Amino acid sequence: MAVGRASSESTGAADTGQSGTSHPGELPRMTKITGIRGMNDISPSQTPAWQMAEHAAREVLATYGYREVRPPIVERTELFRRSVGEGTDIVEKEMYTFTDRGGDSLTLRPECTASCVRAAIEHGWLREGGQRIWHIGPMFRYERPQKGRYRQFHQLDVECLGFPGPDVDAELMLILARLWRRLGLEGLELQINSLGSRPTQARYRELLVEYFQRNRDALDDDSQRRLTTNPLRILDSKNPEMQQIVADAPSILDHLDPAEAAHLDGIRAMLDQAGLAYSLNPRLVRGLDYYTSTVFEWVTNRLGAQNAVCGGGRYDGLVAEVGGGGQSAPAIGFALGMERLVALLEEASIEPPASAPDAYLVAVGDAAAGAAHALAERVRDALPELRLVVDAAPGGMRAKMKRADRSGARMALILGDDEVAARTVSLKPLRSDSQQSAVAWAELPVRLAAEE
Numbered sequence: 001m002a003v004g005r006a007s008s009e010s011t012g013a014a015d016t017g018q019s020g021t022s023h024p025g026e027l028p029r030m031t032k033i034t035g036i037r038g039m040n041d042i043s044p045s046q047t048p049a050w051q052m053a054e055h056a057a058r059e060v061l062a063t064y065g066y067r068e069v070r071p072p073i074v075e076r077t078e079l080f081r082r083s084v085g086e087g088t089d090i091v092e093k094e095m096y097t098f099t100d101r102g103g104d105s106l107t108l109r110p111e112c113t114a115s116c117v118r119a120a121i122e123h124g125w126l127r128e129g130g131q132r133i134w135h136i137g138p139m140f141r142y143e144r145p146q147k148g149r150y151r152q153f154h155q156l157d158v159e160c161l162g163f164p165g166p167d168v169d170a171e172l173m174l175i176l177a178r179l180w181r182r183l184g185l186e187g188l189e190l191q192i193n194s195l196g197s198r199p200t201q202a203r204y205r206e207l208l209v210e211y212f213q214r215n216r217d218a219l220d221d222d223s224q225r226r227l228t229t230n231p232l233r234i235l236d237s238k239n240p241e242m243q244q245i246v247a248d249a250p251s252i253l254d255h256l257d258p259a260e261a262a263h264l265d266g267i268r269a270m271l272d273q274a275g276l277a278y279s280l281n282p283r284l285v286r287g288l289d290y291y292t293s294t295v296f297e298w299v300t301n302r303l304g305a306q307n308a309v310c311g312g313g314r315y316d317g318l319v320a321e322v323g324g325g326g327q328s329a330p331a332i333g334f335a336l337g338m339e340r341l342v343a344l345l346e347e348a349s350i351e352p353p354a355s356a357p358d359a360y361l362v363a364v365g366d367a368a369a370g371a372a373h374a375l376a377e378r379v380r381d382a383l384p385e386l387r388l389v390v391d392a393a394p395g396g397m398r399a400k401m402k403r404a405d406r407s408g409a410r411m412a413l414i415l416g417d418d419e420v421a422a423r424t425v426s427l428k429p430l431r432s433d434s435q436q437s438a439v440a441w442a443e444l445p446v447r448l449a450a451e452e
């Protein structure tokens with residue numbers, strides 16, 4: 001089972017059998033427990049950038065009328081087998097699958113579109129008409145971890161269910177362009193393609209297999225294998241030696257039927273009218289089987305090998321596939337990699353707004369320690385936006401003032417037993433030369449507000 005393999009590999013600790021433990025892969029008692037390889041802790045210093053990105057996404061999506069959904073992280077394995085596809089890397093090699101205590105095969109979701117579709121069918125959301133929905137959360141794939149590629153990563157997932165397009169196809173691309181602008185990101189390139197309907201794909205697949213079979217000697221091992229499992233993915237090969245043979249392969253765009261070509265033209269016309277630049281990439285295929293018709297990706301040259309920030313496309317057959325044929329609906333969506341978005345913000349030196357406290361309260365002495373929280377609560381009642389940290393670690397005045405300074409706060413509020421007796425506090429500006437002054441408790445909110 002992938003889960004067990006991941007945890008023992010992550011620590012590098014072999015199970016010696018001498019630990020006295022009964023579970024396979026369990027660590028000896030005296031070994032430090034570490035996190036799992038490819039699954040990151042996002043530290044307090046990193047979260048402001050994440051929050052900035054998430055906040056911008058939430059706001060942009062709300063302005064377009066998209067509503068948040070929160071599906072569970074675990075689904076039946078069958079959901080992903082049927083939607084993402086048996087021949088894909090995700091299903092073949094990357095899923096965290098386990099049997100629960102009731103004997104059901106469950107999987108930590110490797111992506112979220114299938115969950116959104118399942119939920120929409122299960123709860124009859126589509127009976128109310130088209131649904132514009134989104135979700136942000138962790139996804140899990142047992143991949144080889146490297147920069148920009150993790151085993152737990154986060155996606156912003158946006159889905160338009162029940163709309164035939166091409167208008168919503170263009171809308172999703174415009175949403176992303178607006179998000180980049182809102183965050184101040186530049187240099188992201190939009191690529192689009194159409195994979196046609198299933199019958200078109202089947203015809204094109206035959207042509208492709210024929211072409212690659214003729215050039216079989218030039219294919220690397222991975223592509224030879226894909227020739228039978230997933231020939232379209234050969235077009236996605238990153239092997240430099242494969243680039244020429246891929247470039248000379250037949251183009252799907254020459255094999256679209258008139259309606260499919262018109263759909264793509266419709267998107268292009270809307271993007272042109274809205275002034276959004278894109279390039280047409282007939283080699284753009286995606287790693288999931290459910291896509292038909294429109295596919296698109298936003299790529300950057302600023303993140304090294306993991307250059308795709310966001311990918312999406314139309315999946316008009318998925319509702320019928322997941323729902324067992326009871327219902328069908330056209331749909332399109334995208335998934336944006338949050339780790340890559342945050343890395344782009346960092347690369348462009350786009351900083352989140354400062355999150356240092358406004359004031360830092362230090363109390364020295366027993367009476368002061370007792371009074372500190374009551375005073376702080378009164379200040380918070382009066383100034384709900386104020387960021388006020390109450391010092392909590394042991395130490396004398398010197399140590400406490402050092403922590404006040406290190407917190408980045410603009411002001412220290414110093415409370416000693418004498419101040420408590422006089423019902424005052426000393427307000428000391430930490431980032432200017434202004435003098436320390438005594439302020440009556442009753443006056444404190446007004447003074448702090450004035451210092452903002």
Ligand code: AMP
Binds near residue numbers: 151154287338
């Ligand atoms: P996909 O669901 O494979 O179409 O991926 C959509 C986006 O999710 C990609 O463009 C990446 O930004 C991100 N992504 C996919 N897999 C990973 C991963 N293993 N680690 C980090 N980000 C990922």
